[in-house]
Amino acid sequence: xxxxxxxxxxxxxxxxxxxxxxxxxxxxxxxxxxxxxxxxxxxxxxxxxxxxxxxxxxxxxxxxxxxxxxxxxxxxxxxxxxxxxxxxxxxxxxxxxxxxxxxxxxxxxxxxxxxxxxxxxxxxxxxxxxxxxxxxxxxxxxxxxxxxxxxxxxxxxxxxxxxxxxxxxxxxxxxxxxxxxxxxxxxxxxxxxxxxxxxxxxxxxxxxxxxxxxxxxxxxxxxxxxxxxxxxxxxxxxxxxxxxxxxxxxxxxxxxxxxxxxxxxxxxxxxxxxxxxxxxxxxxxxxxxxxxxxxxxxxxxxxxxxxxxxxxxxxxxxxxxxxxxxxxxxxxxxxxxxxxxxxxxxxxxxxxxxxxxxxxxxxxxxxxxxxxxxxxxxxxxxxxxxxxxxxxxxxxxxxxxxxxxxxxxxxxxxxxxxxxxxxxxxxxxxxxxxxxxxxxxxxxxxxxxxxxxxxxxxxxxxxxxxxxxxxxxxxxxxxxxxxxxxxxxxxxxxxxxxxxxxxxxxxxxxxxx
Ligand code: KIV
Ligand code: ZN
Numbered sequence: 442x443x444x445x446x447x448x449x450x451x452x453x454x455x456x457x458x459x460x461x462x463x464x465x466x467x468x469x470x471x472x473x474x475x476x477x478x479x480x481x482x483x484x485x486x487x488x489x490x491x492x493x494x495x496x497x498x499x500x501x502x503x504x505x506x507x508x509x510x511x512x513x514x515x516x517x518x519x520x521x522x523x524x525x526x527x528x529x530x531x532x533x534x535x536x537x538x539x540x541x542x543x544x545x546x547x548x549x550x551x552x553x554x555x556x557x558x559x560x561x562x563x564x565x566x567x568x569x570x571x572x573x574x575x576x577x578x579x580x581x582x583x584x585x586x587x588x589x590x591x592x593x594x595x596x597x598x599x600x601x602x603x604x605x606x607x608x609x610x611x612x613x614x615x616x617x618x619x620x621x622x623x624x625x626x627x628x629x630x631x632x633x634x635x636x637x638x639x640x641x642x643x644x645x646x647x648x649x650x651x652x653x654x655x656x657x658x659x660x661x662x663x664x665x666x667x668x669x670x671x672x673x674x675x676x677x678x679x680x681x682x683x684x685x686x687x688x689x690x691x692x693x694x695x696x697x698x699x700x701x702x703x704x705x706x707x708x709x710x711x712x713x714x715x716x717x718x719x720x721x722x723x724x725x726x727x728x729x730x731x732x733x734x735x736x737x738x739x740x741x742x743x744x745x746x747x748x749x750x751x752x753x754x755x756x757x758x759x760x761x762x763x764x765x766x767x768x769x770x771x772x773x774x775x776x777x778x779x780x781x782x783x784x785x786x787x788x789x790x791x792x793x794x795x796x797x798x799x800x801x802x803x804x805x806x807x808x809x810x811x812x813x814x815x816x817x818x819x820x821x822x823x824x825x826x827x828x829x830x831x832x833x834x835x836x837x838x839x840x841x842x843x844x845x846x847x848x849x850x851x852x853x854x855x856x857x858x859x860x861x862x863x864x865x866x867x868x869x870x871x872x873x874x875x876x877x878x879x880x881x882x883x884x885x886x887x888x889x890x891x892x893x894x895x896x897x898x899x900x901x902x903x904x905x906x907x908x909x910x911x912x913x914x915x916x917x918x919x920x921x922x923x924x925x926x927x928x929x930x931x932x933x934x935x936x937x938x939x940x941x942x943x944x945x946x947x948x949x950x951x952x953x954x
Pocket of ligand 2: 612645
């Protein structure tokens with residue numbers, strides 16, 4: 442059996458289902474381009490039937506991104522499959538991914554279908570998908586809690602109907618490494634024609650076992666793994682791409698498999714996703730967390746000076762982290778800035794570069810050394826400005842109990858100013874924004890941390906705001922932490938408004954208006 446494992450990235454589909462992680466079409470496209478640089482084999486771009494925005498996101502990625510295959514998800518029903526096929530239409534190498542649950546608990550309580558009916562639905566769905574799109578992946582949802590012999594029947598039926606990939610997901614994060622390795626080995630051995638198909642593993646991290654289970658599935662015969670950058674996803678998340686890939690590299694003696702991942706792009710991918718979604722990377726997250734390569738204990742530092750291999754099992758360079766320590770200053774110039782942004786994977790237009798350069802000089806005046814992470818925060822703050830959205834023009838706060846804020850926002854050509862009082866500077870500024878926009882939001886989470894080392898660091902603010910009961914994340918950056926927080930609030934507000942307008946468009950289209 443070949444030792445190449447294909448990486449199916451579902452950051453933009455299952456990952457985006459993390460509460461608060463929703464991305465607009467532009468953000469999805471930006472992330473998809475970075476996934477292409479990262480070298481993933483397949484990008485699952487979305488679930489087109491779910492909304493107009495999802496449909497447009499898949500379509501835009503299918504039009505633009507060429508190196509990886511582009512996949513779209515559909516339940517095993519004709520309207521989903523037809524919608525997914527339409528979204529994939531511009532793709533050079535599309536994959537239609539259709540699924541239905543196979544565990545008795547799902548059959549009885551969710552689908553209210555018998556096993557025979559499920560087999561019939563598999564045959565019909567895969568058959569239709571195959572007629573519309575060249576390559577089909579079939580997923581047996583909740584496979585790890587399904588009867589093994591029924592799974593074999595399901596795989597047999599899907600293959601007979603034309604499936605190219607059979608995915609056996611651990612939908613609820615329940616299985617263990619020993620069990621999942623056996624499951625793959627069993628289903629592959631018992632399914633006629635299994636050698637003509639690719640078997641895939643898709644794991645959730647409810648028990649913290651997603652990466653271990655994916656590695657075990659590969660030992661059992663899976664040759665495709667579905668994962669997300671930073672492990673984002675429903676509940677506790679999905680298999681973390683960077684952990685899986687670096688485990689295979691670092692312990693190649695135990696996992697003698699290869700992937701097409703350009704590991705030096707891992708850091709760029711991880712940081713970009715965090716900036717877009719506002720989902721903070723835990724400091725101790727393997728591979729990409731701030732502390733993942735930090736050696737605090739004196740005895741470790743002593744060993745590292747003598748020989749890095751004493752305490753370092755992989756190098757920061759191998760995941761693209763060493764370069765991020767190099768600083769830029771005022772004298773780096775526009776060309777230096779442009780080159781660094783290109784190395785970081787940002788494809789900026791001349792206008793964007795001019796705008797960034799202005800912000801960069803302003804920051805370099807306030808703080809001597811500018812790091813890559815500072816640039817990421819500046820670029821994230823510019824992302825908003827390219828849309829018809831609110832922009833923070835001025836913020837003045839005074840006092841603390843109560844605090845008073847004056848906020849000036851612009852939208853299109855118009856400017857709006859309001860003042861309000863509140864329990865603190867951030868609260869009063871949010872109240873002023875509410876007066877301007879008429880949109881009521883509840884700030885449910887708020888954190889500020891230094892983007893880079895040093896007392897003069899740029900503060901990176903992350904907020905979660907509930908608008909209309911929907912958690913929406915936002916990010917902002919400034920050397921003034923109140924300003925960073927208010928920018929993050931405006932960023933969340935803009936995301937909510939963009940989502941709302943695509944929903945309204947979809948409703949209008951549905952009514953034929
Ligand atoms: O977790 C799951 O079962 C899924 C499928 C749709 C593949 O995400
Ligand atoms: Zn999933």
